[in-house]
Structure formats: C-alpha cells, structure tokens
Amino acid sequence: MPRCNKCGKKGLFLKIEGDTGLCLACNEDFAREGKTLTQKIIEAKNKATTEKDPKEIIRFCQDIEDHGNKLIALHQAYHLEPSHELQDLVKNYQKMRELAEK
Amino acid sequence: MSETGRYLGVNMEKIKKVMDLVIPLADYPHIPYWGTLKEAIVQLNVAYETGHHTILVFDEAYKLVGMLLQQDILRGLEPEFAQHYEEGVPIAWDNLFKSGSEARLSRPIKEFMSGVTAKLDAEDSILKASHIMLKNNASLLPVMDGDKLIGVIRMGDLFHEITNAVLSL
Numbered sequence: 001m002p003r004c005n006k007c008g009k010k011g012l013f014l015k016i017e018g019d020t021g022l023c024l025a026c027n028e029d030f031a032r033e034g035k036t037l038t039q040k041i042i043e044a045k046n047k048a049t050t051e052k053d054p055k056e057i058i059r060f061c062q063d064i065e066d067h068g069n070k071l072i073a074l075h076q077a078y079h080l081e082p083s084h085e086l087q088d089l090v091k092n093y094q095k096m097r098e099l100a101e102k
Numbered sequence: 103m104s105e106t107g108r109y110l111g112v113n114m115e116k117i118k119k120v121m122d123l124v125i126p127l128a129d130y131p132h133i134p135y136w137g138t139l140k141e142a143i144v145q146l147n148v149a150y151e152t153g154h155h156t157i158l159v160f161d162e163a164y165k166l167v168g169m170l171l172q173q174d175i176l177r178g179l180e181p182e183f184a185q186h187y188e189e190g191v192p193i194a195w196d197n198l199f200k201s202g203s204e205a206r207l208s209r210p211i212k213e214f215m216s217g218v219t220a221k222l223d224a225e226d227s228i229l230k231a232s233h234i235m236l237k238n239n240a241s242l243l244p245v246m247d248g249d250k251l252i253g254v255i256r257m258g259d260l261f262h263e264i265t266n267a268v269l270s271l
Contacts, residue, residue, distance in 0.1 A: 034162030035136065041164065042132045049131070050148055071164060084250045085127060086164035092128050 005079045006030075020080055030078050037071040041089070048093065054100050061097035065090055117267050120231050121224035123260065124245045124253035127166070130158045133211060135167055139178045140207040142170050156242050158254070159215050166251060168215040169242055178214040179206055221246050222255060232260045 003010035004023035017027045041064055048060035068090035075082040131145040131154065145157050159168040181202060187193050219238040222231050224247045235243060241257040 031162045034164075035134065038134050038160060038162050038164055042134055042160065045128070046131055046145060046148075049128075068164075075163065080163070083163055083165040085160070085166055088252075089128060089164065092126070 006077075020078070022078060026078065030074065030080070033074055034071060037067050037074065040067040041071065045089070045093070048096070058097050058100050061093040061100065064093040065097065068093070118228055118263055119224070120222050120226045120228060120245055120255055121247075121252075123228065123255050123263065124224065125256065125259075126253045127158060127251070130154055130156060130254070133157050133159055133170065135159050135161055135212040135215065136210050138208050139175065139211060139214065142175060142211050143207075146170075146172070146175065159211065166218065166244060168212075168217045170211055170215045171241065174211075174214045174216055178209065178211070179203070181206070216240075218244055223247075224252060228260050228263050231255060232257075232264055235260065 001010050001012055002014045002016045004014070004016060004026055005021040006026040007023060009023050015024055016022065017024070020027055020030065022030060044060045044063035044067065048057055048064065051057050051060060068086060071086060072082045072090070075086075131149045133142055133145055137159075142157055146155070149155070149157070155172050157170040158166060159170055161167045183191060184193055219240055220234050221244050222234060224245055226234075231243070235241070235257055242254050244251055245253050245255050
C-alpha cells in the first residue's frame, strides 16, 4: 500500500511522487520551501562569482553555506538524499570563504 | 591503440580523457527553472565576459535539470508568428521586438531550456565524448564520476584537444 515517507499517510489510492516518495501535500511543502532556499543560494552564488570586494565575497559565500545547509537539513527532514550538486556547492564555497578570510 | 584511435590514426594514450577537461558547475552561472527569460539574459550577459555562453538550470532540490543556451534565449524572444515565416507569412522583422516583448521577457525559462539529453563518464575518452555530443546535437554535457555529477564539458574544448592531436600526428 502506498505510504508517504514524510507524514506516514497511507492508502490504496494515495498518490506518491516517484522521485521523492512523498504524498502530493508533503511534496508541495518541500518544493515551496526548497524553492525559497534555492533562489537565495543562486542569487548569492551568482553575486559571489562576479564580486571583486573580498569582504562582499566572504559575505556571499557565507550566505551560500547558510542557505545550502538549510536546504540539506530540509532534505533530511523529508527523508530525502541531498543532491551531489548541492553538497559540492556548499563545500566549495565554504573553502572559498576560508581562503578569502586568510 | 584502440579501435576508434586506429580509425582516426591517433594514439589514444596521448589523448586526454573527459576528466581532464571538466569544468566545475560553480564556474557557470546558475538559475532556477522558474527564473524568467529576463533574469537569464542578465546572467548570461554577465557570464559572457568570462567566456561562458550557457546557464545551468536547477530545481528546488538544487539538482541540475537542464541548460539554457544562447539559441534557447533567442527562441524565447521570438514572437510565435515568426515561426510561420517559412510558410509565407510576412514578418516585419524591424518591429519584431516591439510587440509583446515585456510579456516574453517574463516567461519562465523552463519553457525554453534544453534538457539533459546525455551524460558522459569522467573516464570516457574525448573521442567518445565528441561522438556522444554530435549524436545528441549538444554543445555542453554533464560529466559523472560514478553516480556523482562533477561538472560539465564543452564542445569547444573537445574540438581543441582532438584537432590538436590530429595535427600533431
């Protein structure tokens, strides 16, 4: 019987998203919160790439780390595996911030 | 010498692998699939100075879902009736951008982006990569190391490596 990985709801006619194993309501909640965080990460990432001022670069790198870690935590809360792209992005910008701080 | 290498008369041991030409994802501008055409154009104009002509498109889980190429953007800017030019519909090309350009600029890029049609393995030879790119009519493809996405490879870099190897025979 289909069962949602997040809320545990189950039912013969319950629709479960194939990619996530979540029911439609939980999937929508994840997508809504994920969109907000992804938007913030991408804005900070694109600014960090073009910024010249080291202080601003550190700030944008920190934003990427913070929002990236929140998105990873969101995945974990919904019992989902964070993408390699996301994990690498957080690691790379953490390294970049540490280098810029030296 | 491998079969492909023998065919081209190239010593494959001297030829690089895909992993040698991988560009990290972070080097490219990123955009979410719900971003607008206008936002994509702004990003691409910034990236143009660094030599990148593509934007990588991500979903709400920060997973790569596609790419936005220059031709995708130009296709998105074209009014729909422009597609009927070949059928004999007269088009006032000079006034093309005036009609409804604001509405077109606010459309989401998911309507125009190119999906990921194929993936390469980091261990693949650049000749195999070139073959897969040509077969899929792609100018940029994601590179996997096992099940992990490690970056992308560009047709321009493959062209440079392969043609240099052929000329040095």
